[in-house]
Amino acid sequence: MTLLRTITATLMLGCLIALGAGNALALDAASPQQAPDELRALAADSYAAKARAIKDLVASQAPRTRVWLQALLDGKLQRLEDDGRFVIVTDNRGRDWTVIDAVDDAPLGEVSRRRIDRITINNALRNQLRSAMAILDLDADDPAERLASADRLIGEVDADLAEPLAARLDAESDGDVRAKLAQALALYRLQSGDAAQIDAAIDTLSGSLNPTVRAALAQVARGDGEAAEAARQALAGIEQALRLNHAAETLYFGLSLGSVLVLAAIGLAITFGVMGVINMAHGELIMLGAYTTWMLQQLLPGQPGLALILAIPAGFLVSALVGVIIERSVIRFLKGRPLETLLATFGVSLILQQLVRTVISPLNRTVVTPEWMSGSLVVNEALSLTLNRLYVLGFALVVFAALMLVMRRTRLGLEVRAVTQNRTMARAMGIHATRVDILTFALGSGVAGLAGVALSQLTNVGPNLGQNYIIDSFMVVVFGGVGNLWGTLVAGMSLGVINQVIEPWAGAVLAKVIVLVFIILFIQKRPRGLFPQKGRAAEG
Amino acid sequence: MNWFLKPATERSTQCFVGVLIVALAVVCVLNLALPAANPLHVSTYTVALLGKYLCYALLAVAVDLVWGYLGILSLGHGAFFALGGYAMGMYLMRQIGDRGVYGDPVLPDFMVFLNWDHLPWYWQGFDMAGFAFLMVLLAPGLLALVFGFLAFRSRVTGVYLSIITQALTFALMLAFFRNEMGFGGNNGLTDFKELLGFPISADGTRLGLFLASGVALGLGYWLCRAIVASKLGRVCVASRDAEARVRFIGYRVERVQLFVFVVSAMLAGVAGALYVPQVGIINPSQFSPLFSIEIVVWVALGGRATLYGAVIGAILVNYAKTVFTGVMPDAWLFALGGLFVVCTVLLPRGLAGLMQWRRNASRHDERTTEATA
Numbered sequence: 001m002t003l004l005r006t007i008t009a010t011l012m013l014g015c016l017i018a019l020g021a022g023n024a025l026a027l028d029a030a031s032p033q034q035a036p037d038e039l040r041a042l043a044a045d046s047y048a049a050k051a052r053a054i055k056d057l058v059a060s061q062a063p064r065t066r067v068w069l070q071a072l073l074d075g076k077l078q079r080l081e082d083d084g085r086f087v088i089v090t091d092n093r094g095r096d097w098t099v100i101d102a103v104d105d106a107p108l109g110e111v112s113r114r115r116i117d118r119i120t121i122n123n124a125l126r127n128q129l130r131s132a133m134a135i136l137d138l139d140a141d142d143p144a145e146r147l148a149s150a151d152r153l154i155g156e157v158d159a160d161l162a163e164p165l166a167a168r169l170d171a172e173s174d175g176d177v178r179a180k181l182a183q184a185l186a187l188y189r190l191q192s193g194d195a196a197q198i199d200a201a202i203d204t205l206s207g208s209l210n211p212t213v214r215a216a217l218a219q220v221a222r223g224d225g226e227a228a229e230a231a232r233q234a235l236a237g238i239e240q241a242l243r244l245n246h247a248a249e250t251l252y253f254g255l256s257l258g259s260v261l262v263l264a265a266i267g268l269a270i271t272f273g274v275m276g277v278i279n280m281a282h283g284e285l286i287m288l289g290a291y292t293t294w295m296l297q298q299l300l301p302g303q304p305g306l307a308l309i310l311a312i313p314a315g316f317l318v319s320a321l322v323g324v325i326i327e328r329s330v331i332r333f334l335k336g337r338p339l340e341t342l343l344a345t346f347g348v349s350l351i352l353q354q355l356v357r358t359v360i361s362p363l364n365r366t367v368v369t370p371e372w373m374s375g376s377l378v379v380n381e382a383l384s385l386t387l388n389r390l391y392v393l394g395f396a397l398v399v400f401a402a403l404m405l406v407m408r409r410t411r412l413g414l415e416v417r418a419v420t421q422n423r424t425m426a427r428a429m430g431i432h433a434t435r436v437d438i439l440t441f442a443l444g445s446g447v448a449g450l451a452g453v454a455l456s457q458l459t460n461v462g463p464n465l466g467q468n469y470i471i472d473s474f475m476v477v478v479f480g481g482v483g484n485l486w487g488t489l490v491a492g493m494s495l496g497v498i499n500q501v502i503e504p505w506a507g508a509v510l511a512k513v514i515v516l517v518f519i520i521l522f523i524q525k526r527p528r529g530l531f532p533q534k535g536r537a538a539e540g
Numbered sequence: 541m542n543w544f545l546k547p548a549t550e551r552s553t554q555c556f557v558g559v560l561i562v563a564l565a566v567v568c569v570l571n572l573a574l575p576a577a578n579p580l581h582v583s584t585y586t587v588a589l590l591g592k593y594l595c596y597a598l599l600a601v602a603v604d605l606v607w608g609y610l611g612i613l614s615l616g617h618g619a620f621f622a623l624g625g626y627a628m629g630m631y632l633m634r635q636i637g638d639r640g641v642y643g644d645p646v647l648p649d650f651m652v653f654l655n656w657d658h659l660p661w662y663w664q665g666f667d668m669a670g671f672a673f674l675m676v677l678l679a680p681g682l683l684a685l686v687f688g689f690l691a692f693r694s695r696v697t698g699v700y701l702s703i704i705t706q707a708l709t710f711a712l713m714l715a716f717f718r719n720e721m722g723f724g725g726n727n728g729l730t731d732f733k734e735l736l737g738f739p740i741s742a743d744g745t746r747l748g749l750f751l752a753s754g755v756a757l758g759l760g761y762w763l764c765r766a767i768v769a770s771k772l773g774r775v776c777v778a779s780r781d782a783e784a785r786v787r788f789i790g791y792r793v794e795r796v797q798l799f800v801f802v803v804s805a806m807l808a809g810v811a812g813a814l815y816v817p818q819v820g821i822i823n824p825s826q827f828s829p830l831f832s833i834e835i836v837v838w839v840a841l842g843g844r845a846t847l848y849g850a851v852i853g854a855i856l857v858n859y860a861k862t863v864f865t866g867v868m869p870d871a872w873l874f875a876l877g878g879l880f881v882v883c884t885v886l887l888p889r890g891l892a893g894l895m896q897w898r899r900n901a902s903r904h905d906e907r908t909t910e911a912t913a
Contacts, residue, residue, distance in 0.1 A: 333885050338699045339613045340884040347880020354873035474703045516711035524690040
């Protein structure tokens with residue numbers, strides 16, 4: 001009979017795939033397993049009975065407790081009408097649902113959703129389930145998992161949980177997990193009414209940045225008496241810590257924005273600052289670096305990380321090459337005429353932009369962020385740092401350090417400085433000035449390409465990418481003092497931080513306007529920037 | 541007034557004014573006297589287009605005055621042009637009165653849309669034509685005065701000045717894009733109805749605006765010539781070529797620079813004010829650095845420090861732009877970019893330089909070579 005029904009059902013449901021058919025046979029071979037009592041108790045009629053059943057289940061320490069509880073919470077623990085078998089729904093799309101056996105995970109194919117009974121739960125049960133699972137998770141071997149579950153317990157502890165939790169707290173070895181558990185317990189004891197316990201609880205809770213803790217403390221602080229006073233003190237400490245964290249966050253975002261500015265400007269600090277060539281196409285060299293990243297990701301599908309790492313040298317080379325072409329075909333004819341250079345390179349920037357629009361697309365392209373760069377670094381409950389920005393910040397510093405090394409410690413750097421200070425004299429000393437010009441320009445342009453690779457992780461990659469950065473870059477270089485790499489670093493970082501500090505009350509656009517106006521006024525006051533060059537180098 | 545009449549004796553000014561008058565007259569005749577079917581008939585659309593070119597030409601003359609004779613490459617003249625345009629636009633907005641979409645007798649549509657209940661203070665008075673036209677001069681003039689005062693006093697020159705003028709117009713663009721500024725944000729000011737009581741899209745008004753632009757160009761050109769030919773103009777050219785030397789002789793170079801810069805900004809403002817009713821809109825994109833730098837290339841193509849070269853350059857480039865963007869829009873930026881490169885590398889003195897070079901190939905003038913450097 002069972003065989004017949006199962007087969008008919010299977011046919012009726014149109015589950016013709018081999019897997020389904022095989023399962024139907026397997027089903028037939030083994031008679032329905034007897035579900036354990038604990039599981040059957042969960043299907044009780046009243047919620048009160050279910051609540052008891054959950055408690056018993058946890059107490060029983062049955063091996064599959066965690067799975068069942070989770071399935072129950074998700075509404076996926078259900079019961080087949082036909083044979084009372086407990087199943088877990090794995091796919092509930094469409095009319096027929098894919099189910100597996102709750103007891104041994106055996107796949108049972110697809111079953112019409114009409115023939116499955118749902119085990120319903122209410123909100124009280126949901127809370128109970130969550131705390132029960134959190135307690136279970138406290139047994140996990142991985143301290144990180146224990147920490148996460150302890151975190152979930154904050155604000156969820158009730159009279160029933162307090163006892164086992166206190167026991168767990170004593171058994172816990174990991175410091176972080178202990179602190180979290182203590183907080184969760186203290187949060188419960190805060191409501192206990194016992195003065196000594198409340199005092200101890202406030203003591204434990206002071207310094208926590210958890211919003212639930214803050215709310216609970218604020219509640220206590222509203223009353224009067226000693227406990228309220230202590231709570232107010234604890235709260236003041238928390239507020240202070242939060243302000244600090246907020247300031248740290250602003251600083252981080254500011255430095256991150258600053259690192260972008262530094263990256264965009266540092267190449268310009270070489271071509272404009274050191275060589276004195278105004279390259280308005282600098283932004284487009286950044287854009288080319290970003291497009292190189294995109295290209296490589298298209299060539300290496302499924303490996304965004306590898307493509308990104310390869311893009312670092314590739315972006316450098318592409319932009320350096322284009323830079324050399326610009327230098328050889330346009331800039332060298334305009335030596336000593338900075339305003340004409342400005343106009344000509346602006347023309348080049350228009351051509352490059354339109355080239356990208358025509359050849360690739362006028363639309364923005366998406367560059368994938370590799371997995372190891374996405375997500376964020378959680379410092380504490382009030383402060384988490386996005387990883388991609390952290391990487392870009394680090395990258396900017398590395399690029400800066402490398403450039404400093406090149407300029408200070410290599411033969412090329414020496415020759416560049418010599419040619420900049422006194423071209424004729426340098427040539428008389430046997431330095432090939434033209435070669436130095438080309439190499440310097442290639443270096444500055446290549447660094448622009450590196451900036452593009454980094455920017456592709458933060459913003460949209462489109463034909464206008466460079467245009468958005470060119471004015472900012474010039475501002476950073478001029479603000480920092482032309483010809484001074486340290487100045488560029490300090491200027492970029494401080495402008496980034498200033499921008500982030502103003503932004504909350506002025507809004508993003510107005511903040512930018514204010515910063516621009518500030519720089520314009522600053523340059524009037526100190527035309528040579530923050531760190532003007534002194535001595536012979538300044539005479540150029 | 542002696543200095544103002546001086547250009548009348550110059551051959552080039554006589555030529556320029558003559559050509560301008562003839563051109564204006566011809567366009568008028570072709571527009572009014574010939575029937576629409578005649579192939580030589582100039583349509584009202586073309587008249588408005590030509591009027592736009594004339595405004596650009598005046599703007600180019602203003603840029604040439606500071607770049608060509610003062611050696612200051614302003615990459616922010618678009619800002620003065622746009623400010624003049626906004627002053628005019630505000631007047632035109634107030635003239636709409638209750639004919640707007642929301643029918644508010646005082647507030648322009650975009651303010652009603654933003655739920656503002658009263659006019660911001662800086663919109664007061666723009667319902668009076670006289671005040672508005674005064675602001676067309678004063679708004680850009682004041683900005684130039686403050687900016688120039690600060691910049692020239694601290695001797696910010698050359699590339700630095702170019703870059704901060706560019707930053708200035710960029711900052712203004714960002715600011716005008718904000719709705720809270722009260723200048724219509726992204727959309728700018730548009731949907732104008734009438735100017736001084738004349739319906740703005742009527743044929744007669746169009747022709748009138750065209751003629752007004754022509755007259756403004758003529759007067760602006762005359763004024764610039766007068767300045768250039770005066771003693772002040774000589775100091776300008778001298779400070780362009782050897783600023784320190786002029787300073788040592790005892791001239792207050794920064795005052796000369798400031799005066800000419802402000803005059804130039806006001807001319808740009810007038811050009812903007814005449815431009816807005818002819819195109820029917822003013823929005824923040826007029827502040828974009830690209831537009832400002834485009835003006836410079838008009839001047840570069842025509843030839844610096846000639847004034848008439850700026851007019852030729854402006855009209856040629858904009859005609860080319862109209863043609864290109866109509867026929868093959870993708871190619872326009874290639875052409876414009878190429879023009880920048882060709883002008884600076886191959887034609888350092890522009891078309892005017894080419895003509896002069898052909899004329900006096902034999903007696904090469906030392907001074908002009910230095911001027912282009």
